[in-house]
Amino acid sequence: MATTVDAQELAALRTLSAAIGDDPHLTQAAGGNTSLKAGDTLWIKASGTWLRDALTDDIMVPVAMGPLVEALERRDPSADKPQAFAIDALNPRGLRPSIETIVHALMPQRVVLHVHCVEAISLAVQADCEIEAGRRLQGIAWAYVPYRRPGLPLAQGIAERLGQGVDVLILGNHGLVVAAETVAEAERLLHRVRSLLARPARQTPIPDIAALAALADGSGYRLPADIEAHAVALDADSRRIAEAGSLYPDHVIFLGRGSVVARPGEKVADVVARLGTNPVAVLFPGAGVLMRGDASSGADAMQRCLADVTARIDTTARLNYLTAAENDELVNWDAEQYRQRLNAAG
Template sequence: MPEAAGWQAELEELKVVSARIGGDPLLTQGAGGNTSLKTGGTLWIKASGTWLAHALARDIMVPVEMAPLIAAVEAIDPAAEQAHQFTITTLNSSGLRPSIETTVHALLPQRVVLHVHCVDTIAHAVRADCAERIGPRLAGLNWAYVPYARPGLPLALAISEHRGQQPDVLILGNHGLVVAADTVAGAEALLEDVKVRLRAEPRGAPAPDVGRLAQLAAVTDYRLPSSEAAHTAATDPISLKLAGKSSLYPDHVIFLGTGSVTARDGEDVAAVVARLGTSPISILFPGTGILMRRDATPGADAMARCLADVLARIPGNAPVRVLTPEEHLQLTDWDAEKYRQDLARKAAAKKIA
């Protein structure tokens, strides 16, 4: 392992960058995204369920022994799905589990890896013609496109097909962006470069009818979202139509549920709940705005805004690929995501208390 003072300084540098990335909702939302640093045979990676935005205020980096984890991936051993089994407990002061994406970070040879849910990237990554469209924009970079695979071992195996190329940039279909470099500064510079290259201008959208939303929320278990930007998913007709196609990326499914619930003409909250037989986490009221269930976690609020930001960057005629029913089931019936959701609920309950 490199001299302690050296890698510890790098880890502190990574925390600064992580907090900066985590503070930008166009790059990272809630507990999404993760960063890592390799020091000898140890991988320091963001803990599952924690927020990059909190990297300077909380102990969110977990040490993992890389060699046995990589061996498990190469053997397609189910143990690779349980990255916490490879945690170096003597160094893991937080006691948290490593990120769901630990296998992805371990497989990449570069020392620093930044994985973000950049809304500009996602707006391209949900298109069936993604690879062809972004090729010219990424000219000159060592990049690869990875079709959608469930986060965790399936995604790691999909990425491993490109190991000979050793790409510095990965565009993950229906998911997000990964950049990798041998220094923290190099990785951050590459992230900024790719973000600029893939920038998609958002459509303008009518303002929400906050007064009407307040009326709809009165005497219900619903409230306004934490971000006003979330309303454009309902006030922009093109975004609303795209939202109706179903889920576009994993964190939507995890934090908002399958697809988007849209109120029909004349429906209020009670009518929507009665029609569905359940209370959805969010409800889109066409031309009016969005309401969130009162117990929705901060992560759900962050994903409501993310949805609006992504949809606003997708043309109405784009050939969009949504997640399939099987892909939805893989996410909702996955122990690693259940763990992350449980952390989110506990954090929200603690904040309320």
């Protein structure tokens, strides 16, 4: 159980978590997670919940940290199922801890923030990420971790790179982790690193809403929730980057593999007939984006994320895309299927 001081920190963490969740440039949908260590108990965001709800919903789950770390050290597969380590007496709703719980337990600092900020992701997908980040993060104790599937494989990758005093991690094709002893220190470090990694987004013309409305009429598709989502279809470089494949895990989970770009003159029915399936989103060059009518709020959030990320990528850089095997691993993983079910229900 948390002490009184820990309870105050947990309240502070909830406030910070909600602020992070309200910023689409810091995290999107059910992505990202935050945690606080109190003795041997790790309080961490529940899988499938949204950080923005931290002040209005009970999204934090207590986990027995010692047994979980021991499982990691033994390379026990149970470490990849953190729900087995949840403290049931303090988890009346039976929520599952985040799929990244083992990553948080591995970091020695009391407070850990894992975010999918667009500044970090746009750099983390570049083959030169480690070099470019090193240039930008001089004076900060940080480490680069090449892509591994979230959960146990990622934790093992972090363990191989986690040197003494490291409190910032850039996760290849994934995101950013910052850690500190207090919530206030973690927040300051997060904003400092974010500002150092920031790059301006390429400017795009406004979407052609009239053309999109005509394309959507009777198609079963609709406009995206955020007007910013259209930018990926309005910029040739962003469109090229998106069409080439999947860049990070949450894209695969919420939107499927890669991105679909309509060919000249195609309508939605033409795209569906060509593909033999109904994609979650379709990019219409020069016009904007349409979302499938049943697309979830998580899919909307990730479509905007795609636009925000691709607009910041260096157009001359070589990019690392998730392989077909890595895409399949995410889609078929039980932990992500659980998140998909929650996402669909939400």
